[in-house]
Amino acid sequence: MPDLRQNGDCPIIIRGGHVVDPSQGxxxxxxxxxxxxxxxxxxxxxxxxxxxxxxxxxxxAGKHIFxxxxxxxxxxxxxxxEHRETIASASRAxxxxxxxxxxxxxxxxPIIDDVALVDxxxxxxxxxxxxxxxxxxxxxxxxxGETLTELGLLREAGAVMATEGSHSLRNSLTLRRAMTYAKxxxxxxxxxxxxxxxxxxxxxxxxxxxxHLGLPGIPREAETIPLERDLSLAAxxxxxxxxxxxxxxxxxxxxxxxxxxxxxxxxxxxxxxLSLNENDIGRYRTFFRLSPPLRSEEDRLxxxxxxxxxxxxxxxxxxxxxxxxxKRLPFAEAAAGAIGLETLFAAALRLHHxxxxxxTRLAECLSANPxxxxxxxxxxxxxGAPADLAIADLDLPWVLREEDIVSRSKNTPFExxxxxxxxxxxxxxxxxxxxx
Amino acid sequence: MxxxxxxxxxxxxxxxxxTKPPIGSALMTDPLSDxxxxxxxxxxxxxxxxxxxxxxxxxAEAVSVSRQLNKKKxxxxxxxxxxxxxxxxxxxxxxxxxxxxxxxADVMNMSVGSSSVKKGETLIDTAMTLNAxxxxxxxxxxxxxxxxELLAQKVGCSVINAGDGAHEHPTQALLDALTIxxxxxxxxxxxxxxxxxxxxxxxARSNILLLNALGxxxxxxSPSTLLPAGIEQLGVEVFRNMADGLKDADxxxxxxxxxxxxxxxLIPSVREYFRFFGLDAEKLRYAKPDALVMHPGPMNxxxxxxxxxxxxxxxxxxxxxxxxxxxxxxxIEALVGEKGYPANA
Numbered sequence: 001m002p003d004l005r006q007n008g009d010c011p012i013i014i015r016g017g018h019v020v021d022p023s024q025g026x027x028x029x030x031x032x033x034x035x036x037x038x039x040x041x042x043x044x045x046x047x048x049x050x051x052x053x054x055x056x057x058x059x060x061a062g063k064h065i066f067x068x069x070x071x072x073x074x075x076x077x078x079x080x081x082e083h084r085e086t087i088a089s090a091s092r093a094x095x096x097x098x099x100x101x102x103x104x105x106x107x108x109x110p111i112i113d114d115v116a117l118v119d120x121x122x123x124x125x126x127x128x129x130x131x132x133x134x135x136x137x138x139x140x141x142x143x144x145g146e147t148l149t150e151l152g153l154l155r156e157a158g159a160v161m162a163t164e165g166s167h168s169l170r171n172s173l174t175l176r177r178a179m180t181y182a183k184x185x186x187x188x189x190x191x192x193x194x195x196x197x198x199x200x201x202x203x204x205x206x207x208x209x210x211x212h213l214g215l216p217g218i219p220r221e222a223e224t225i226p227l228e229r230d231l232s233l234a235a236x237x238x239x240x241x242x243x244x245x246x247x248x249x250x251x252x253x254x255x256x257x258x259x260x261x262x263x264x265x266x267x268x269x270x271x272x273x274l275s276l277n278e279n280d281i282g283r284y285r286t287f288f289r290l291s292p293p294l295r296s297e298e299d300r301l302x303x304x305x306x307x308x309x310x311x312x313x314x315x316x317x318x319x320x321x322x323x324x325x326x327k328r329l330p331f332a333e334a335a336a337g338a339i340g341l342e343t344l345f346a347a348a349l350r351l352h353h354x355x356x357x358x359x360t361r362l363a364e365c366l367s368a369n370p371x372x373x374x375x376x377x378x379x380x381x382x383x384g385a386p387a388d389l390a391i392a393d394l395d396l397p398w399v400l401r402e403e404d405i406v407s408r409s410k411n412t413p414f415e416x417x418x419x420x421x422x423x424x425x426x427x428x429x430x431x432x433x434x435x436x
Numbered sequence: 437m438x439x440x441x442x443x444x445x446x447x448x449x450x451x452x453x454x455t456k457p458p459i460g461s462a463l464m465t466d467p468l469s470d471x472x473x474x475x476x477x478x479x480x481x482x483x484x485x486x487x488x489x490x491x492x493x494x495x496a497e498a499v500s501v502s503r504q505l506n507k508k509k510x511x512x513x514x515x516x517x518x519x520x521x522x523x524x525x526x527x528x529x530x531x532x533x534x535x536x537x538x539x540x541a542d543v544m545n546m547s548v549g550s551s552s553v554k555k556g557e558t559l560i561d562t563a564m565t566l567n568a569x570x571x572x573x574x575x576x577x578x579x580x581x582x583x584x585e586l587l588a589q590k591v592g593c594s595v596i597n598a599g600d601g602a603h604e605h606p607t608q609a610l611l612d613a614l615t616i617x618x619x620x621x622x623x624x625x626x627x628x629x630x631x632x633x634x635x636x637x638x639x640a641r642s643n644i645l646l647l648n649a650l651g652x653x654x655x656x657x658s659p660s661t662l663l664p665a666g667i668e669q670l671g672v673e674v675f676r677n678m679a680d681g682l683k684d685a686d687x688x689x690x691x692x693x694x695x696x697x698x699x700x701x702l703i704p705s706v707r708e709y710f711r712f713f714g715l716d717a718e719k720l721r722y723a724k725p726d727a728l729v730m731h732p733g734p735m736n737x738x739x740x741x742x743x744x745x746x747x748x749x750x751x752x753x754x755x756x757x758x759x760x761x762x763x764x765x766x767x768i769e770a771l772v773g774e775k776g777y778p779a780n781a
Contacts, residue, residue: 214641215581
């Protein structure tokens with residue numbers, strides 16, 4: 001993890017830009033003064049921040065400045081599959097997308113379910129990563145669904161949440177106890193929900209397109225049935241529960257209902273499910289095989305609405321690097337997942353340009369909300385916060401080319417996609433970690 | 437070119453006249469072969485109604501070759517055909533083998549299920565290995581939908597899909613159509629009932645697309661657990677019982693029921709399935725008296741079809757096998773013969 005004490009000598013002034021920081025209700029011209037890797041002051045209206053003699057200036061006229069994005073769901077290949085992605089390469093991909101911190105899934109080899117492994121990840125990140133990397137832990141040992149991991153010790157060691165990765169926890173009693181116990185240690189339980197029986201051998205959304213392609217389908221109920229169980233248990237135990245990757249309007253409705261009844265429940269969605277639908281699979285394009293599967297266009301529009309009206313709290317990339325060995329296969333045999341750290345913000349901006357989601361709401365879902373839900377530093381440009389930020393040109397047109405991808409794996413569903421708006425500079429703890 | 441898609445917006449009228457060969461030129465070397473400009477035969481959904489008509493005409497001509505004493509029509513001498521079957525199949529593989537040999541090609545059979553795949557080689561690696569041996573044609577069957585298309589993208593020769601998962605089996609649909617035409621004349625206007633396990637059937641998907649493209653009224657008859665989602669939107673009428681589904685049908689096409697479906701709780705028992713969905717003489721009476729009985733084989737007697745019907749006077753099941761060789765000869769020649777796709781010439 002970057003050392004916050006470096007670069008302490010020379011203050012940095014970012015001036016002339018438009019700052020979007022929902023954490024302080026800021027959406028207008030402002031100057032930012034950075035000292036010792038922290039936000040020293042912010043001057044609304046863009047007035048002179050009182051530069052000391054030896055200040056360094058970043059001219060941001062015509063640019064937008066956001067709190068650095070926090071991506072709460074990132075799969076990394078290290079340890080175990082370094083040919084797909086290392087912590088270092090994922091962090092460079094993150095920096096290229098304005099992501100200054102991400103939560104790393106425990107779905108590695110070995111599975112992160114032990115204090116020593118959390119410690120190992122943190123040391124790797126400290127030495128190699130250019131952005132903040134927050135480890136998470138499995139809820140049960142080896143995702144086995146039976147024995148709890150040492151949630152208290154893991155929390156102390158730096159795990160910011162507990163999750164079973166892409167696995168559902170079938171045993172309701174184990175989940176109830178995990179929730180009850182995690183609550184005492186203030187650890188959020190974050191889960192994807194897929195009923196393994198109901199989804200059976202399904203590989204894409206159930207419906208006409210799956211029928212036409214001859215592929216087994218996954219019904220929406222495979223997501224909502226275990227989600228309803230999880231929400232019931234969250235209400236029962238009072239635990240903080242995060243529905244990590246929802247894809248159907250029924251899921252959003254259930255979350256809204258439980259939240260209305262006072263349960264401590266939050267929800268996330270992957271940018272893919274806001275940007276793409278099942279039609280994009282075309283003829284067996286495996287980069288579009290995702291979990292949960294891409295749904296219909298109606299579902300996508302319902303998800304955008306749930307994001308706009310506050311039911312969905314955060315947007316994640318669900319960055320999941322896969323290589324030729326797991327993707328250049330027949331659709332049903334290919335692994336699920338797509339990379340997304342670099343395109344998270346650009347793809348999200350499409351929702352701003354189309355008028356579906358305001359810029360402040362997008363910024364909130366990408367920064368303040370994930371920081372609040374998982375208790376992470378950052379997500380704000382308030383005085384005293386770490387100087388983690390992204391400077392973007394919202395109108396810059398660009399096309400994603402495979403050769404420009406920073407991530408070690410190239411399985412993006414956005415290859416050849418046109419975007420409007422790009423992160424130009426990313427700063428972590430006052431240091432520029434990406435400069436296009 | 438118009439494709440047969442999810443909602444085939446076809447116009448069966450006008451087709452026949454546009455595709456009839458000029459009198460006297462109905463030989464396999466006729467200029468009509470210029471009309472088939474496909475490199476691969478992967479799916480019926482890639483074909484226009486014109487393409488289908490062309491292949492059926494060519495197939496009808498190929499029937500006579502197999503009925504001669506000398507069963508050779510050596511137009512593919514020196515060409516190499518490799519049958520690459522990732523899923524074992526005696527019938528389809530021998531049909532393709534005979535078709536290639538009757539056209540004079542050198543035919544090699546590879547049963548991959550038993551060799552390199554078990555050593556961890558991927559589909560693409562296997563394809564690249566074979567491709568390096570410079571074949572002119574690959575006939576591929578694979579258990580995963582889309583696998584044959586994926587392979588076709590990576591090789592330098594023509595590829596025929598001999599069945600990919602629950603997606604398509606185009607030559608089966610063509611041979612079914614050829615068989616029907618020999619008995620009923622045109623396909624347009626016929627009522628054709630496809631009965632049984634639609635959910636897992638590539639034969640059903642290819643047949644629905646092809647028969648719709650040629651203007652038939654297609655029905656599917658099946659318990660709801662064996663129907664895929666959204667099937668109605670593929671342009672078929674859906675029936676859940678044989679009495680209604682077979683009423684006034686011109687053709688009754690039975691599908692094979694795989695016994696392992698019972699384990700997935702899709703049907704309770706073979707006995708129950710046969711009682712409600714198995715074709716016996718009694719249920720066949722719902723159809724027209726001269727209705728054809730068809731089955732792609734191999735049959736489960738006493739499961740989806742009773743012997744009295746399978747061996748009865750209305751059955752054309754053996755003829756389907758004969759037409760299979762003719763259709764495959766026509767498809768192979770259309771792809772890699774003299775007038776085939778330019779890259780292969």
